[in-house]
Amino acid sequence: MVSLIEELEAREAVARARVEELKADIAELTSRLMGEREAWSRLRIARETVAEVLTDLGGPGTRVPVTVGSGPQGVVGPGTRVVGAIMVPHWREGLSVEVLPDVYRDIVEVVTDAGKPMQAKQIVPRIGLPAVTAKIEGTRGKLKRLVERGWLTEAEPGQ
Known part of the structure; x- marks a missing residue:
């Protein structure tokens, strides 16, 4: 045992x-x-x-x-999506809004034309989208990306 x-x-x-x-x-x-x-x-x-x-x-x-x-x-031309490519390039001297995808270009033009800080909910109807939460949040994300890449500046949070 x-x-x-x-x-x-x-x-x-x-x-x-x-x-x-x-x-x-x-x-x-x-x-x-x-x-x-x-x-x-x-x-x-x-x-x-x-x-x-x-x-x-x-x-x-x-x-x-x-x-x-x-x-x-292959050849990549305008409007061709390259997987993994940065669709919103970082802003630098001499780069025009023409390099931006259509919706981003529309957003930049609306904000520029307004001449004052805007909120996403004010921009959505001006770019031809319905003012519903999903579109506002999507536009808010695009605005953040444009700010992050130097195309726009954020005067204060949300503006």
Whole structure:
């Protein structure tokens, strides 16, 4: 017969072995996670850089050749959506509103014409959308993006 102390020591040894095994699993998963985060970060940076270069090269009416993978070259023209490209480029000297997608261009024109700070709920009907919550919130997001990218300034929150 096994003593109670010996049984507890045996169970402790099994538990210790499971803990060590889990620690090794955690270390391996942590290492894999760091590698995947690094790959993700590099892909994100590459996508953003390519989108900026395309924006710099392009402009209204400009067609920019794009190579996708190892396939043939395609041509991106106005109105063509490039997946992962920044559709609202950062504002810089010499860049006109013509590079913006239609709805963003309409928003900038409405705010510019008003000559005073406006709220999203005031802009929505002026760009031809129904004044419903979903459209107001969508426009608010677009306004925030335009402010973030330097096309508009926010006088005070919501304006």
